[in-house]
């Protein structure tokens with residue numbers, strides 16, 4: 384049995400008259416569309432899909448406007464890099480880079496000594512926030528838990544579950560500086576959430592899940608927001624990246640290979656620059672820029 388009803392939806396909810404709020408998310412098409420471009424070994428597919436669920440849950444707790452939340456794991460084992468990005472509209476993409484055969488390896492073996500980073504980039508010129516912790520734990524939920532304990536400002540707990548086609552997650556967060564009569568609501572709700580089974584999380588629709596876990600609590604469930612895969616790569620963004628290589632490097636690649644071909648790490652879209660495209664990259668560069676002193 385799979386839960387079709389809440390696929391690719393994020394629900395926000397709160398417990399009435401307490402300082403605890405939460406989110407629940409179910410991902411299906413989002414995962415398949417984000418991960419279909421690469422033949423990921425199962426252990427990485429699982430890590431990426433659970434991180435995608437966690438990214439949606441956390442993005443929904445912060446104010447980003449146009450911005451992006453990203454998770455990055457950098458390892459020194461066979462897994463070099465794992466990236467998940469989610470924007471304020473809950474559009475997300477993911478990728479991983481690894482070497483060799485990962486068969487039989489656990490997640491901790493993959494990473495070795497690694498680091499986990501969360502970046503909040505408002506993309507409006509505002510300040511970027513980044514928190515980095517050592518990777519401790521053998522799965523995504525444990526790594527996130529460590530992060531939450533070490534660096535998060537608000538008390539936050541996350542529960543995750545996945546199968547090869549879906550991922551689901553639940554988040555509870557204690558709001559700051561709220562004066563409520565109900566002093567033990569955080570302890571009580573997180574204890575109840577700790578009883579959640581992996582298949583309940585995956586298979587029950589959010590309303591049923593919340594009723595089952597918190598049947599004596601007064602839960603207010605809000606209308607859901609859709610979650611989807613979206614890559615924001617473009618000819619423009621690839622051009623900008625190529626420009627950073629410099630004219631000399633670009634000319635030398637064109638001379639050696641006839642054209643420049645770049646594949647997006649996230650969606651595998653191919654961008655090909657023939658010699659004419661390549662020469663266009665630098666066409667707006669003024670050799671003697673006289674536009675500096677316009678004022």
Ligand SMILES: [Zn+2]
Nearest residue numbers: 614616647650
């Ligand atoms: Zn792309």
